[in-house]
Amino acid sequence: MMAEGTHWLPGADPFDIAWKLVAVNLSDLAAKGAEPLGVLLGHSLGEGDDRFLEGLNAVLAEYDVPLLGGDTIRAEGPRTLGLTAIGRATHTPVPSRSGARDGDHIYVSGELGRAMLGFEALKDGTGGDHEAYSRPRPLLDEGRALAPVVSAMMDVSDGLLLDCSRMACAAGSVAFELDSAAIPVAAPARFDECIRWGDDYALLFTAAPGVKLPVSSTRIGSVRTAGPGEARLTIDGKPVSGTLGYQH
Amino acid sequence: MMAEGTHWLPGADPFDIAWKLVAVNLSDLAAKGAEPLGVLLGHSLGEGDDRFLEGLNAVLAEYDVPLLGGDTIRAEGPRTLGLTAIGRATHTPVPSRSGARDGDHIYVSGELGRAMLGFEALKDGTGGDHEAYSRPRPLLDEGRALAPVVSAMMDVSDGLLLDCSRMACAAGSVAFELDSAAIPVAAPARFDECIRWGDDYALLFTAAPGVKLPVSSTRIGSVRTAGPGEARLTIDGKPVSGTLGYQH
Numbered sequence: 013m014m015a016e017g018t019h020w021l022p023g024a025d026p027f028d029i030a031w032k033l034v035a036v037n038l039s040d041l042a043a044k045g046a047e048p049l050g051v052l053l054g055h056s057l058g059e060g061d062d063r064f065l066e067g068l069n070a071v072l073a074e075y076d077v078p079l080l081g082g083d084t085i086r087a088e089g090p091r092t093l094g095l096t097a098i099g100r101a102t103h104t105p106v107p108s109r110s111g112a113r114d115g116d117h118i119y120v121s122g123e124l125g126r127a128m129l130g131f132e133a134l135k136d137g138t139g140g141d142h143e144a145y146s147r148p149r150p151l152l153d154e155g156r157a158l159a160p161v162v163s164a165m166m167d168v169s170d171g172l173l174l175d176c177s178r179m180a181c182a183a184g185s186v187a188f189e190l191d192s193a194a195i196p197v198a199a200p201a202r203f204d205e206c207i208r209w210g211d212d213y214a215l216l217f218t219a220a221p222g223v224k225l226p227v228s229s230t231r232i233g234s235v236r237t238a239g240p241g242e243a244r245l246t247i248d249g250k251p252v253s254g255t256l257g258y259q260h
Numbered sequence: 261m262m263a264e265g266t267h268w269l270p271g272a273d274p275f276d277i278a279w280k281l282v283a284v285n286l287s288d289l290a291a292k293g294a295e296p297l298g299v300l301l302g303h304s305l306g307e308g309d310d311r312f313l314e315g316l317n318a319v320l321a322e323y324d325v326p327l328l329g330g331d332t333i334r335a336e337g338p339r340t341l342g343l344t345a346i347g348r349a350t351h352t353p354v355p356s357r358s359g360a361r362d363g364d365h366i367y368v369s370g371e372l373g374r375a376m377l378g379f380e381a382l383k384d385g386t387g388g389d390h391e392a393y394s395r396p397r398p399l400l401d402e403g404r405a406l407a408p409v410v411s412a413m414m415d416v417s418d419g420l421l422l423d424c425s426r427m428a429c430a431a432g433s434v435a436f437e438l439d440s441a442a443i444p445v446a447a448p449a450r451f452d453e454c455i456r457w458g459d460d461y462a463l464l465f466t467a468a469p470g471v472k473l474p475v476s477s478t479r480i481g482s483v484r485t486a487g488p489g490e491a492r493l494t495i496d497g498k499p500v501s502g503t504l505g506y507q508h
Contacts, residue, residue, distance in 0.1 A: 013302040013342060015335030054261040054302065054342040087263030087340055092333075094261060094302040094342030 016090035021135065026060035028146040029093070030067030036169065037097035038075055038150035039213040043167040044106045045159025046099030048075060048152070053082035054094030075152065103159040110182035111164035112218040116235040118188055121154050121227055122214025124172050125198035125206025144198075148213045157226040158217060165217035170210040171257020173245065179216065180235075180244040187238035190247045194232045208257050264338035269383065274308035276394040277341070278315030284417065285345035286323055286398035287461040291415040292354045293407025294347030296323060296400070301330035302342030323400065351407040358430035359412035360466040364483040366436055369402050369475055370462025372420050373446035373454025392446075396461045405474040406465060413465035418458040419505020421493065427464065428483075428492040435486035438495045442480045456505050 014020065014036075020029050034051060041048050051072070055064075072079060080098070112118075130145030151167075158165060164183065168175050172195070180188040197206035218235055219225065238244060243251035262268065262284075268277050282299060289296050299320070303312075320327060328346070360366075378393030399415075406413060412431065416423050420443070428436040445454035466483055467473065486492060491499035 013304070013331045013333045013335075013340075015304065015333055015340075017336045018333060052344050054344075056261070056263065056340060083261050083342075085261045085263055085266060085340075087261075087338065088265045089337030090335065092261075092263075092304060092335055092340035092342075094331075094340075094344075096300050096302075096342075096344040098346075 013092060013094045015092045025146070026064035027067030027070070030064045031071045031147045033093055033095045034068065034071040034077070034097070035148045035150050036213065037095050038077070038152060039148070039167045039169065041097055041099035042150045042152045042155030043165050043215060044099065044101065045103050045155050045165075046101050046106070047156065048077045049098045049100055050078045050080035051098070052080055052096045055082065055084045056087050056091040056093060057084055058091050075150070102156050107159050107162050107165035107217070108182075109164055109166050109179050110184070111162075112179055112183040112186055112188070112235045113163055113220070114186060114235060114237040116163050116218040116220055117231050118176070118190065118216075118218050118233040118235060119225070119229040119231050120168070120172065120196065120214050120216050121151060121158070121229040122168070122212060123196045123198050124168065124212050124214060125202065125209060127211035128205060128209035129198055131211070145211060148211065150213060151215050154215055154227045158215065161223050161225065162217040162219050165215060168210070168212050168214045168216050172207040172216065173252055174208070174257025175216055177245045177256050179218070183235070185238055186235050187242060187244050187246060188233060189236055189249070190233035190245070192247050194230060196230045208255065210257055261340060261342045263340045273394070274312035275315030275318070278312045279319045279395045281341055281343045282316065282319040282325070282345070283396045283398050284461065285343050286325070286400060287396070287415045287417065289345055289347035290398045290400045290403030291413050291463060292347065292349065293351050293403050293413075294349050294354070295404065296325040297346045297348055298326045298328035299346070300328055300344045303330065303332045304335050304339040304341060305332055306339050323398070350404050355407050355410050355413035355465070356430075357412055357414050357427050358432070359410075360427055360431040360434055360436070360483045361411055361468070362434060362483060362485040364411050364466040364468055365479050366424070366438065366464075366466050366481040366483060367473070367477040367479050368416070368420065368444065368462050368464050369399060369406070369477040370416070370460060371444045371446050372416065372460050372462060373450065373457060375459035376453060376457035377446055379459070393459060396459065398461060399463050402463055402475045406463065409471050409473065410465040410467050413463060416458070416460050416462045416464050420455040420464065421500055422456070422505025423464055425493045425504055427466070431483070433486055434483050435490060435492050435494060436481060437484055437497070438481035438493070440495050442478060444478045456503065458505055
């Protein structure tokens with residue numbers, strides 16, 4: 013779901029809203045190595061719907077996904093849009109969030125912080141490139157290629173640290189140990205922000221050492237066994253504190 | 261999708277909102293003769309969520325349907341909720357809206373106007389029974405039993421007349437000829453309202469003459485060939501005029 017005021021700025025281009033609504037859902041399919049079969053749209057009618065439809069058609073054409081159905085309503089107040097993407101697994105078992113094991117390597121495919129820079133370019137109105145924020149690209153091909161070889165996978169929608177922490181907790185008695193120098197960020201001077209900002213839709217995954225990866229990826233750390241009282245997420249050996257990312 | 265102010269009254273019991281959100285989607289599956297596999301919920305967090313969850317659990321338990329996933333957001337203003345129900349066809353071809361043919365009989369399973377009376381009982385606060393409005397019951401068993409024998413089927417969500425008109429238009433060159441005396445209504449003195457009010461979730465279907473129906477149903481008319489200039493919907497031989505039902 014995406015809501016006016018929460019997920020898009022006032023005055024946002026409805027084309028971009030439609031694009032993002034579809035793209036972020038396709039990104040969830042990408043993280044499962046799934047092939048999209050179609051989407052169902054829950055649409056609150058309103059201003060800019062012609063432009064919304066242009067964006068919807070564009071993103072569906074780009075990823076060759078049909079609109080299968082949905083619902084339209086008229087409602088008061090800020091608009092809320094819902095979308096459900098249906099996909100078919102191309103590899104079973106489907107990659108889970110919880111499969112990381114002691115000794116696995118941690119990887120990310122994509123660069124972190126690009127959406128943050130795009131958001132700022134959009135907000136300050138100086139005409140800078142905001143495509144990474146406005147029209148994210150789900151890594152469908154990469155997800156399908158990775159599905160057979162990863163031990164765990166998810167898309168980085170809420171910030172790298174938060175999503176690493178979720179993966180570590182889902183896996184059980186392990187910690188994610190990250191190496192700051194290895195993490196690919198779009199703005200090195202703002203490293204801490206880049207690894208906490210969401211909306212990048214990179215793929216975060218773990219794989220056993222020695223696995224040959226079929227797509228370009230960066231190793232950012234290792235998975236280690238951790239006891240009950242130990243930190244589940246460290247950077248350069250130190251436990252991570254403070255806000256990890258976008259909580260909602 | 262359901263939105264505060266449009267699909268539920270201010271102060272409505274969140275239990276009922278959850279029930280209805282699921283039930284109306286299951287009703288769409290019922291009209292296709294489909295077996296529910298699960299639902300995906302798009303939820304705007306807010307007041308009364310504990311009670312909403314009670315209703316959600318109750319309706320999912322009642323129809324033995326799992327919550328497969330979804331999304332939660334925080335948003336400003338009136339709340340909007342979205343739900344996608346996934347089902348598996350139990351008979352192919354799946355009953356369409358467009359299959360009515362000259363000579364078919366028109367049937368309805370269920371009584372029309374019960375939701376209207378329930379809505380009024382709820383609104384006037386006199387403690388009358390409002391279950392037909394607040395907690396509609398999708399006719400899943402009936403839809404599955406009917407799927408192999410109908411020529412067209414849909415659920416009556418927006419009023420009998422409007423949905424008859426949609427079925428006639430979808431079928432092409434036919435008219436739906438209704439017999440007022442045969443239509444089962446909950447409030448005979450308010451016949452015109454009963455056949456225009458929505459939310460009843462009865463099943464409306466057509467079948468060839470001579471077909472043995474597996475569920476209790478009432479024949480309410482016949483399908484006839486109609487030319488380009490002819491009325492697509494008549495009651496007692498007269499074209500229907502004015503508002504047919506709930507347009508949205």
